[in-house]
Amino acid sequence: MTRTLIVFLSSACLTAWAGDESSIRFVNGDHLTGTPLSLDTKGILWDSSLIEQPVPFLKEKVLDVTLPAHTPDLKATDHEAVVTLNKGGIVRGQLSEVTDDAVVIDTWYAGQLRFNRVMVKSVNIEPSDMVLYRGPNSINGWQVTPQPDAWRYANFSFHSTGGGAIGRDDLLTDECSVAFDTEWNSDSASYKVILFSDTVDNRNPKSGYEFSMQRGGMVLRNLKTQAFIGSTHSAEIAQSNRARIEIKASRLTGKIAFFINNKIVDMWTDADLAGSQLGKGLQFSTSRLVPLRISGIRVAEWEGTIDQPLPPRARMRRIQPDLGEEGPEASEADREEIKEGRMKLANGDSLDGKVKSIQNGKVTIETVLGDVTLPVARLRTITLPTADLEEAIARNDDVRAWMSDGGFMVFEFIGADQETITGKSQNFGTATFRRDAFQKIEFNIYDFDLDDLRKQAGW
Amino acid sequence: MRTYNKIIVWTALLSAASVAHASDELELRGTSKEKLSGTVTGIEESGVIVLASPLSDQPLRLKPNTVARVAFGSEEEVKSQTTMLVELTNGDRLPVEVKSYSTKAGMLIFSPAIGDQILPTDVLTTLELGIPERKLVFEGPGNTAEWDNARQSGFDKVFVEAKDWTINGRLEASRQVEMPKNFVLRFQLEWEQRQQPNIKIYFASPDVISVTKADRYFLQFNSAGFEIKRERTKGGGFASILISARRPEVFAGREVAIEIHVNRVTKRIELYINGELEAWGLDPMENAPEGSGIILGVNGMEGSTHTIRNLTIHELDNTRIRHRAEDRGSPDKDSLISRDEDRWAGELREIRRNGKDMDFIFQTALRREPLEIPREDVSTLFFRQQADKAQDVTTKYRLHLRGEGMLSVRSCRISDKTISVNHPLLGELNLPKHTISRIEPSENPENKAEKSE
Numbered sequence: 001m002t003r004t005l006i007v008f009l010s011s012a013c014l015t016a017w018a019g020d021e022s023s024i025r026f027v028n029g030d031h032l033t034g035t036p037l038s039l040d041t042k043g044i045l046w047d048s049s050l051i052e053q054p055v056p057f058l059k060e061k062v063l064d065v066t067l068p069a070h071t072p073d074l075k076a077t078d079h080e081a082v083v084t085l086n087k088g089g090i091v092r093g094q095l096s097e098v099t100d101d102a103v104v105i106d107t108w109y110a111g112q113l114r115f116n117r118v119m120v121k122s123v124n125i126e127p128s129d130m131v132l133y134r135g136p137n138s139i140n141g142w143q144v145t146p147q148p149d150a151w152r153y154a155n156f157s158f159h160s161t162g163g164g165a166i167g168r169d170d171l172l173t174d175e176c177s178v179a180f181d182t183e184w185n186s187d188s189a190s191y192k193v194i195l196f197s198d199t200v201d202n203r204n205p206k207s208g209y210e211f212s213m214q215r216g217g218m219v220l221r222n223l224k225t226q227a228f229i230g231s232t233h234s235a236e237i238a239q240s241n242r243a244r245i246e247i248k249a250s251r252l253t254g255k256i257a258f259f260i261n262n263k264i265v266d267m268w269t270d271a272d273l274a275g276s277q278l279g280k281g282l283q284f285s286t287s288r289l290v291p292l293r294i295s296g297i298r299v300a301e302w303e304g305t306i307d308q309p310l311p312p313r314a315r316m317r318r319i320q321p322d323l324g325e326e327g328p329e330a331s332e333a334d335r336e337e338i339k340e341g342r343m344k345l346a347n348g349d350s351l352d353g354k355v356k357s358i359q360n361g362k363v364t365i366e367t368v369l370g371d372v373t374l375p376v377a378r379l380r381t382i383t384l385p386t387a388d389l390e391e392a393i394a395r396n397d398d399v400r401a402w403m404s405d406g407g408f409m410v411f412e413f414i415g416a417d418q419e420t421i422t423g424k425s426q427n428f429g430t431a432t433f434r435r436d437a438f439q440k441i442e443f444n445i446y447d448f449d450l451d452d453l454r455k456q457a458g459w
Numbered sequence: 460m461r462t463y464n465k466i467i468v469w470t471a472l473l474s475a476a477s478v479a480h481a482s483d484e485l486e487l488r489g490t491s492k493e494k495l496s497g498t499v500t501g502i503e504e505s506g507v508i509v510l511a512s513p514l515s516d517q518p519l520r521l522k523p524n525t526v527a528r529v530a531f532g533s534e535e536e537v538k539s540q541t542t543m544l545v546e547l548t549n550g551d552r553l554p555v556e557v558k559s560y561s562t563k564a565g566m567l568i569f570s571p572a573i574g575d576q577i578l579p580t581d582v583l584t585t586l587e588l589g590i591p592e593r594k595l596v597f598e599g600p601g602n603t604a605e606w607d608n609a610r611q612s613g614f615d616k617v618f619v620e621a622k623d624w625t626i627n628g629r630l631e632a633s634r635q636v637e638m639p640k641n642f643v644l645r646f647q648l649e650w651e652q653r654q655q656p657n658i659k660i661y662f663a664s665p666d667v668i669s670v671t672k673a674d675r676y677f678l679q680f681n682s683a684g685f686e687i688k689r690e691r692t693k694g695g696g697f698a699s700i701l702i703s704a705r706r707p708e709v710f711a712g713r714e715v716a717i718e719i720h721v722n723r724v725t726k727r728i729e730l731y732i733n734g735e736l737e738a739w740g741l742d743p744m745e746n747a748p749e750g751s752g753i754i755l756g757v758n759g760m761e762g763s764t765h766t767i768r769n770l771t772i773h774e775l776d777n778t779r780i781r782h783r784a785e786d787r788g789s790p791d792k793d794s795l796i797s798r799d800e801d802r803w804a805g806e807l808r809e810i811r812r813n814g815k816d817m818d819f820i821f822q823t824a825l826r827r828e829p830l831e832i833p834r835e836d837v838s839t840l841f842f843r844q845q846a847d848k849a850q851d852v853t854t855k856y857r858l859h860l861r862g863e864g865m866l867s868v869r870s871c872r873i874s875d876k877t878i879s880v881n882h883p884l885l886g887e888l889n890l891p892k893h894t895i896s897r898i899e900p901s902e903n904p905e906n907k908a909e910k911s912e
């Protein structure tokens with residue numbers, strides 16, 4: 001086999017990376033920080049300040065490498081297309097073309113990526129101008145209380161190291177969505193999320209909305225009135241040690257919706273929320289010495305609509321007379337789901353048609369009533385031409401490369417230089433990526449015995 | 460599955476586990492709790508630690524002062540062969556058996572770590588005697604017929620080999636034992652590859668399995684790590700006594716030795732993992748639970764096994780606590796404290812054999828003839844401290860002995876099975892590697908806490 005040498009950094013440019021330490025984890029649970037100097041088909045040459053000479057680690061012993069990655073400025077674009085592959089990736093970029101054979105996106109890290117249509121499962125659209133925050137990429141701008149070391153930042157995550165809160169002010173808008181990944185190093189979740197906090201430098205703010213997670217339960221309180229607003233329970237959280245949480249809240253309507261792993265769990269309305277004077281802060285707080293990790297935070301404007309029906313249990317509660325009828329929510333929650341095959345629009349409408357062309361950020365859709373042209377950013381889903389989906393072939397040298405935006409790709413390494421990594425996949429052919437697009441590269445991805453180790457947060 | 464097949468499967472599992480290699484673990488002084496494992500093949504004069512790692516074809520040479528702790532893995536057990544503990548003037552503590560003593564010749568001792576050795580009189584601070592073998596009150600798990608099970612059929616899932624249990628899937632079994640007021644619960648747990656351990660063990664429990672709450676303690680160990688909680692009938696819920704976030708993945712070989720010290724008088728609970736104190740906490744309730752029951756709860760998936768080995772309950776030995784509470788008296792004389800708490804100041808002239816036993820010859824100012832005190836009557840000896848003798852006791856490393864004891868040394872070299880050290884008071888020593896549990900730099904602040912245990 002040809003031995004391909006991938007040089008991440010020449011020794012001459014080591015100093016340029018001194019402040020951006022990488023880390024490497026191994027299949028036996030060992031781990032080190034340092035700098036990757038090169039990667040070839042045998043292994044990774046690693047420079048650690050703890051070890052006398054750079055060490056060539058065997059690739060079959062490497063679990064993953066975490067790298068300093070670049071986070072692009074989303075405001076330069078009006079939308080992000082989220083391409084979900086049938087196998088091997090979720091990739092973000094600007095939608096450029098949709099044909100019977102391909103889905104094409106423009107990316108900042110690899111130019112134009114052309115995905116084989118039969119490998120693409122779905123394409124969703126997220127308007128970029130609605131994203132208020134994506135991270136964390138550092139702890140700058142966040143306030144930790146009561147002790148500065150109660151939370152630390154590492155590898156695009158916040159880790160709690162004791163009881164305390166981490167918060168950021170001037171983040172939330174009148175109608176917003178807050179989503180994040182959470183992982184707890186305990187048999188039960190125990191933490192709080194506070195929206196619309198008025199004092200993020202205080203772990204016990206006097207106003208805001210507190211979502212208190214305990215084991216599989218969640219209790220929502222208005223901190224100003226101390227009023228109980230609602231509660232729910234999730235077996236998914238009770239039986240796991242991780243979840244993606246999303247909260248959508250509107251100060252205009254008082255509506256608060258709670259999602260676990262992208263599924264709506266419940267929704268409430270607090271009359272006190274509507275029109276109230278609240279802060280703009282977001283806080284995460286732990287009260288116990290149980291380590292918690294928060295990552296993948298995404299705060300965005302919310303258009304006030306929910307496109308998922310409430311689960312039956314939650315809906316039944318709403319129509320019980322003694323709990324009071326909540327008309328607007330009930331009717332919206334009971335809204336008929338948009339039929340499969342129709343493209344969803346930002347305002348909740350839908351459209352049946354086929355993408356004819358995309359130019360200058362505008363998409364022309366061929367419908368039975370004629371062509372409709374609108375900004376891509378106004379779409380929420382793209383209906384793809386019908387195809388029998390296929391899966392990319394798995395290869396021994398495949399790696400899973402994670403980007404700072406939460407997306408990932410599986411591809412076979414075929415080469416690299418100081419600035420780029422080149423990979424090959426049936427999904428997109430051969431592509432050359434900016435090296436700083438990746439925050440983590442996983443190795444030995446088909447050794448499923450390593451899955452448990454891989455999930456560990458590095459507590 | 461037929462019983463015959465089950466036995467084959469379990470035998471295969473047990474055999475696979477027995478060949479697991481216990482590797483040395485290095486805790487590094489990096490920025491994020493870095494860790495390496497393998498075999499420490501050398502500690503050089505410069506302080507460089509050489510590690511043979513399975514991760515690389517080349518040995519890893521760790522720079523001086525970059526390693527916070529080396530924990531040695533060993534499959535060889537160090538059997539306790541000593542009943543005395545000697546403390547040296549630099550604070551080192553060594554489990555020993557005294558063979559003889561005289562003021563001129565010093566103390567001839569045997570130590571599992573350093574063998575036969577003469578300790579000069581001027582390096583001795585204290586000799587504690589009667590460190591007894593802990594009284595064993597239960598050894599098992601043993602015969603399933605001696606345990607209760609809510610569904611007796613549950614024992615079909617237990618494969619018993621010697622006294623050890625390999626449990627397939629779930630099990631909850633309970634029994635009463637003659638649990639002393641203060642006790643040590645100890646066992647080894649092994650779990651299968653690709654599975655997470657999930658056990659809950661109740662102790663000091665009032666009776667057998669009960670769905671209602673009881674006053675008792677329990678340890679749970681699962682994917683989140685360890686936690687000991689206090690279950691209570693009043694006040695509701697559980698109180699967490701101690702937590703350790705060491706997750707199952709950190710235990711190479713999927714095996715861990717767990718030891719819980721329960722002092723129901725002081726209400727202090729200590730958790731030891733692989734022989735090292737991991738965490739301790741206090742029972743927040745006014746009174747400790749008084750029960751004598753133990754409940755083994757295993758919550759595995761069908762088809763996955765947990766193995767519980769060497770489950771023992773010992774009396775918790777308070778002798779050490781008593782010894783350390785003794786007042787040493789005047790530092791310019793030797794002091795001998797008897798088991799009857801008589802106190803004598805003077806000079807220890809000799810320790811000599813008397814048949815199978817040993818006599819302590821102690822001269823006091825109160826008698827012309829020295830006292831001849833049999834060993835079983837002696838509790839503690841404090842040796843005269845020579846204030847005028849200045850010694851350079853600066854050391855580089857602290858060696859923790861497996862089981863108990865500690866030595867501070869100036870240098871440390873490692874070969875295949877031996878650790879050679881230069882001790883500031885005893886000179887060059889060669890210790891079998893398996894008698895050392897870990898090495899830390901002397902300036903490691905954690906050492907201070909260790910000494911006060």
